[in-house]
Amino acid sequence: MLWRFSTLLLLAASAFAQKPSFTVGWSVYAGWTPYHYMNKSGILRKWADKYGITIKVQRFDYAPSLDAFVARNIDACTMTNMEALDMPAASGVPTTAILIGDYSNGNDALLVRNGLQLKDLPGKKMLLVEKTVSEYLFDRAMTLGGLREQIKRVRMINTSDSDIATAFIGDANASAVVTWKPMVSQIAKQKGVTSLFNSSQIPGEILDLTVVRTDVLSRPDGAGQKFAKALAGAWFETLAQMSTPGAAGDKVLAAIAEGSQDSLASYKEQLGTTKMFYTPKEAAGFGASPELKQKMALVRQFCFDHGLLGANTKSVDDVAIRYPDGSIQGKPDRVRLVYDLGYMQLAAQGKL
Amino acid sequence: MSVGFLLIHARPQRAWSAILSWFLFAAGLAAYLWVAQARHRENPEDRVTPTLAQMATGMYNAVMQPAEEDEAAPPAANFYDRLSHSMLWRDTRATSRRFLLSLALLIPAVLLGLHMGLFPYVGVFFLRFVLFFDKIVALSLLPILFIAFGIDELSKIMLIVIGVTPTIILDSFNLTRGVPPEQIVKAFTLGAGDFDVAYRVVLKQVAPRVLNSIRLNLKAVMLFLFAGEMIASTDGLAYRIALLRRHMGMDVIIPYVLWVALLLFLVDFAMRTVNRKLHPWFHEA
Numbered sequence: 001m002l003w004r005f006s007t008l009l010l011l012a013a014s015a016f017a018q019k020p021s022f023t024v025g026w027s028v029y030a031g032w033t034p035y036h037y038m039n040k041s042g043i044l045r046k047w048a049d050k051y052g053i054t055i056k057v058q059r060f061d062y063a064p065s066l067d068a069f070v071a072r073n074i075d076a077c078t079m080t081n082m083e084a085l086d087m088p089a090a091s092g093v094p095t096t097a098i099l100i101g102d103y104s105n106g107n108d109a110l111l112v113r114n115g116l117q118l119k120d121l122p123g124k125k126m127l128l129v130e131k132t133v134s135e136y137l138f139d140r141a142m143t144l145g146g147l148r149e150q151i152k153r154v155r156m157i158n159t160s161d162s163d164i165a166t167a168f169i170g171d172a173n174a175s176a177v178v179t180w181k182p183m184v185s186q187i188a189k190q191k192g193v194t195s196l197f198n199s200s201q202i203p204g205e206i207l208d209l210t211v212v213r214t215d216v217l218s219r220p221d222g223a224g225q226k227f228a229k230a231l232a233g234a235w236f237e238t239l240a241q242m243s244t245p246g247a248a249g250d251k252v253l254a255a256i257a258e259g260s261q262d263s264l265a266s267y268k269e270q271l272g273t274t275k276m277f278y279t280p281k282e283a284a285g286f287g288a289s290p291e292l293k294q295k296m297a298l299v300r301q302f303c304f305d306h307g308l309l310g311a312n313t314k315s316v317d318d319v320a321i322r323y324p325d326g327s328i329q330g331k332p333d334r335v336r337l338v339y340d341l342g343y344m345q346l347a348a349q350g351k352l
Numbered sequence: 353m354s355v356g357f358l359l360i361h362a363r364p365q366r367a368w369s370a371i372l373s374w375f376l377f378a379a380g381l382a383a384y385l386w387v388a389q390a391r392h393r394e395n396p397e398d399r400v401t402p403t404l405a406q407m408a409t410g411m412y413n414a415v416m417q418p419a420e421e422d423e424a425a426p427p428a429a430n431f432y433d434r435l436s437h438s439m440l441w442r443d444t445r446a447t448s449r450r451f452l453l454s455l456a457l458l459i460p461a462v463l464l465g466l467h468m469g470l471f472p473y474v475g476v477f478f479l480r481f482v483l484f485f486d487k488i489v490a491l492s493l494l495p496i497l498f499i500a501f502g503i504d505e506l507s508k509i510m511l512i513v514i515g516v517t518p519t520i521i522l523d524s525f526n527l528t529r530g531v532p533p534e535q536i537v538k539a540f541t542l543g544a545g546d547f548d549v550a551y552r553v554v555l556k557q558v559a560p561r562v563l564n565s566i567r568l569n570l571k572a573v574m575l576f577l578f579a580g581e582m583i584a585s586t587d588g589l590a591y592r593i594a595l596l597r598r599h600m601g602m603d604v605i606i607p608y609v610l611w612v613a614l615l616l617f618l619v620d621f622a623m624r625t626v627n628r629k630l631h632p633w634f635h636e637a
Contacts, residue, residue, distance in 0.1 A: 132598065174503065
């Protein structure tokens with residue numbers, strides 16, 4: 001295996017010795033699985049060739065993909081706005097969001113047994129992956145329900161996402177669970193389980209992005225820019241194919257679903273709770289709206305309150321975010337996360 | 353140092369032994385510091401390879417400050433109070449409790465192995481099943497464990513039991529079978545009963561080897577315990593490591609890993625000492 005891999009690498013290296021090469025990492029999630037199809041169908045290669053570069057696509061589990069990005073082993077990666085802030089940005093790896101893919105519009109949910117209400121949860125056992133969007137969702141649910149003071153009284157059990165569905169189904173003493181699809185669909189099928197809160201009640205707060213390291217974008221030879229442009233071009237071409245109505249679109253969707261070993265029906269169901277920005281205009285429009293700033297303000301405060309920006313980060317302003325209009329949340333000399341609409345706008349104008 | 357220092361007959365001098373035996377530690381540390389420094393020069397906020405100072409601060413906070421899910425310590429608290437309410441102590445206590453509990457559960461496993469080795473009916477009854485069970489990869493049974501034992505302490509302990517006990521049972525079984533049959537015959541001719549033979553002749557003889565085999569399996573116990581704590585937990589050393597990994601808190605993770613290594617070393621050392629004290633006649637380990 002290792003041998004074959006290294007020969008492959010060698011071959012690739014010698015064949016494309018002249019072309020600058022970039023790697024983008026993705027993990028399984030309704031809004032990111034299009035990368036599988038984008039790579040397999042040749043769309044990405046077409047765009048890479050157009051810009052005279054090589055783009056490799058690598059599939060990861062979510063957490064390792066973040067690690068690889070922070071360790072600078074890959075150049076671009078799919079992640080949520082929260083992780084973009086608390087992983088690379090907070091670790092001193094300046095990061096630029098070039099594509100706003102979608103927001104979770106029901107993919108993440110708080111499910112309970114026996115018709116419990118939010119106010120019943122203090123003192124009860126709740127499974128979730130702590131310190132992730134799941135905890136964020138719960139935090140928001142309790143805050144919106146006026147129960148912010150009670151959050152600490154809920155007995156949170158940190159449960160790995162790969163086992164959370166069986167753990168919740170298997171243990172009748174666990175009263176609540178916060179997780180995301182497809183686990184949510186699996187758990188919701190159980191008798192007596194109801195959904196108490198989901199991400200469609202906080203639209204636009206859990207964003208799914210494609211981010212690139214800022215130092216890659218500013219490579220002196222300009223290849224980083226080409227990389228971002230090729231990604232944007234390929235991304236929106238893929239999304240356009242995806243959203244074609246009828247059999248043609250279904251064929252594309254089925255090919256995408258293959259990337260996560262999903263059926264067409266199940267993938268469509270997941271897309272139903274994912275607000276995809278199918279056109280570059282929509283995506284850029286959301287990026288330019290004042291809403292983005294308000295939602296990020298909530299997210300960054302959550303990250304800071306939970307120590308996710310690092311124990312040495314003394315102020316929430318130490319990991320600053322720059323928005324497309326040039327405004328900055330935090331200290332101007334500590335900008336670590338940038339929302340760049342340039343590539344989405346170019347795509348909207350058809351100038352890629 | 354004499355000529356041919358790599359040969360069997362070489363007798364390293366004391367100073368050389370000391371230097372050589374610490375060399376890899378020093379080299380590892382130096383390599384780490386070198387990488388950490390290089391990374392920090394490139395990115396002063398790097399969290400993947402914290403500097404020694406950062407790890408010291410991280411560990412100091414872990415030892416002196418309560419975990420974030422606990423109440424903050426009152427400012428007037430003295431050193432001992434702070435220590436006993438610290439994050440490190442809380443995690444260590446939780447993990448140790450599970451660890452010692454699972455070690456205690458290995459004792460019945462030893463007795464079962466002994467009986468299987470001595471009493472043919474017990475042997476036939478269990479041997480095939482235990483042999484089969486030994487080959488089961490316990491981690492893959494997790495969903496069943498959750499359903500059977502819930503997600504609290506019991507399922508973590510059971511994970512260890514399922515993962516490690518078959519090995520211990522089979523080991524004690526084999527050691528029991530290794531006792532020369534002449535001794536057993538002799539004991540019978542001297543008027544011993546069945547249980548005299550089992551507990552006063554055979555068990556006494558295999559005990560040091562069994563202890564040794566438990567000692568060698570400590571790491572497996574810890575591995576299963578860590579897996580359990582990482583999968584579903586509210587406290588423990590591995591729980592903390594899993595949480596800290598979410599935001600690359602390597603400044604605490606690395607000291608935590610070293611702390612676990614130290615604890616395991618101490619348990620191992622204690623077991624060796626106890627073994628030597630209990631069985632001074634045994635000179636194999």
